[in-house]
Amino acid sequence: MRMRSSSHPIVSWIGVGLALSLGSAVAAQEFRATVTGRVTDPNGLVAPGVTVTAASTQTGEVTVGVTTTEGVYTIPFLRPGVYAVSAELSGFRKITQPDVRL
DSSP states (O other): OOOOOOSOHHHHHHHHHHHHHHHHHHHHOOOOEEEEEEOBOTTSOBOTTOEEEEEETTTOOEEEEEOOTTSEEEEEEEOSSEEEEEEEOTTSOOEEEEEEEO
């Protein structure tokens, strides 16, 4: 009986390691969503410093973002589901958009 030896054993192990790591990466994936936008005042001017809140209506989880000097906000890494998104700033009425589906 004759045994064959590979002239590239390291390449073989790298291939096996890569296949195993890709399999675990695929299994560990989960989906997330991002809410982003721009807040303006009634005159259409950007509104910096506005607190924007995304509250899951299913889990109660609350995530908060604040608008930049350009009035832009981003709330990343939200689990898919239904949210109530609200914006509030002192001196202005709080605005809530219910049933935002992500």
